[in-house]
Amino acid sequence: MNDNGNTFLGLLAGTAIGAVLGILFAPDKGVNTRQRLSDEADTAKHKISDLAHELKEQALSTASTQKKSLDEHVESIMTDVSYKAEDVISTLEKKLKDLKEKNKNLQKS
Structure with a gap:
């Protein structure tokens, strides 16, 4: 629970x-005192219920935001990896072509 929630509960x-x-x-x-106590307990119960609902909504919102951020980060990493893999493949194909050319030249000699 965050500091605002703790402060509110306090x-x-x-x-x-x-x-x-x-x-x-x-x-x-005594009858009036018991009624007031009951009323105060009901009021406190409703306030706590409202706070719990608000904290639940905040937690769900934060989790949703964090999940979206994580998904975007993973997508970005996958895109970067894909581009780097293409670069590596292109470099390896070029080197393979060069090696085949050298091998072909050696076999002619």
């Missing part, structure tokens, strides 16, 4: 803890 946890402590120490009936 703020979320601090807010939830502060809300729970505030409700527990506030002078109110």
Whole structure:
């Protein structure tokens, strides 16, 4: 998880803890306190769910971008290798032609 995610989780946890402590120490009936705690828990649950969804989307986006970048890099390498292989083949064919010519000249002599 990145620093922004950790910071957000820290703020979320601090807010939830502060809300729970505030409700527990506030002078109110037990029924009202339990309802507030339940409401705060639901709110925290939704915030965490939203954060998890956002982090999942970021991870998928990053993975997709990295895959595309890797595919482009592999394609570039394959193109370079292909051109270099053609150069090597051309050079070898030229040398083979020269050797055949020399061999032909030696056989005439």
